[in-house]
Amino acid sequence: MKNCTQTQLIHAPRKAPQYISTVQPPLFRASTIIFENTNALFDRHWTDPYDYSYGTHGTPTTFTLGDNIAQIEGGDFCLLAPSGLSAINLVNSCFLKHGDEVWVADNIYGPNMEHLNNLQDRYGIEVKVYNSIDINTFTPTKKASLLWLEAAGSVTLEFPNLIALVKKAKELQILTVLDNTWGAGLAFNAFDFSSEHLSVDITVHAxxxxxxxxxxxxxxxxxTKNKEFYHKLFRMHAIQGIAVSGDDVAQIQRSLSSMKLRYEHQSKSTLTLLEWLKEQKEFVQVLHPADSESAGHKYWKDICKEGHSAGLVSVIFDSKYSLSDIRKFCDALTLFKLGFSWGGPVSLVMLYNLKDMRVLNHPHLKQGLLVRFCIGLEEPQDLINDIKHALKLLE
Ligand SMILES: Cc1ncc(COP(=O)(O)O)c(C=O)c1O
Incomplete structure (x- = not known):
């Protein structure tokens, strides 16, 4: 029976062959996933990662990237979310309930803290802040259910004593969740980071x-490595309708092959910048965990055994420089672009006022405005020349 042109346009005669092998995995874009027959529809089970039923629950494309990320980070199961922040929010909404106490490092990624404060206001979840480099400030009560960790912390880049914090949380059966964006699964293994085979329960990664x-x-x-946590997260992921675009997943999958090379290259370039930044009189402090004077350096050294770190370095300007001086400096940079985020090819700069960002006192941080540099893939000497040129305007 011959179909009409309109129907032919929809039901094309050629189907993709199953045997073809390509360097990159095939891309599946799907909201609807077509079941072969009613048996396939009724026999599927949501816990089977090879049973596909609807786009929001995953496709071979999303599971391929998920398995890859889980493997890189040392875990077993992975879920994808449309942004790093939405992954954070999924964990919070899955594991926190009314009356719980959640512990969060003062230098955690800012919007995570904002999200938790929002939950506190609306759902009676108590947010407690600890100093990531002082374990004595982590004093959980019986209501504590979740501990957020970040290594190194956002903007000021202190490296926490992960071993002590995770041990203490585990003794009290508190769920440990690490924002693993900085380490990216490359600087250290969050699922086996000490000689005692300590592991966090869950990681999130932007x-x-x-x-x-x-x-x-x-x-x-x-x-995560824990099947029970994974199933809990999977259900929450499904009922919240969290989904990612197949095209975006394929782009990230394609970039993964060069990720380790890029990470290590950016790590090395950042160390070159670090040494130079430390010599500049305009800065009273340079923050980077590989620097022996930075807070938590010892813990970084213990855990990041190959000496790698993300391409981030922050500087605190002498307090004699005003906000308008720092703005002038940032505006004068040409290679460093003014923008949020990191990990891309282009170097970025962002200015922060620490006074607006921290709840606790941090005597290890000097007074002055902070600028964070995210080191891209440019030649380090060109980046140094760019900063040198911008600093001249402050003379
Ligand atoms: C440490 C950290 N975690 C999470 C995120 C959030 O990632 P996204 O921008 O994908 O929401 C960021 C973004 O800057 C980050 O720096």
């Missing part, structure tokens, strides 16, 4: 940074 590497795609992941 794939927007190194896995994407292009500064153009947003995505987040949640990884």
């Amino acid at each position: 794939l927007t940074k190194y896995p994407s590497g292009g500064g153009d795609i947003l995505m987040g992941s949640i990884v």
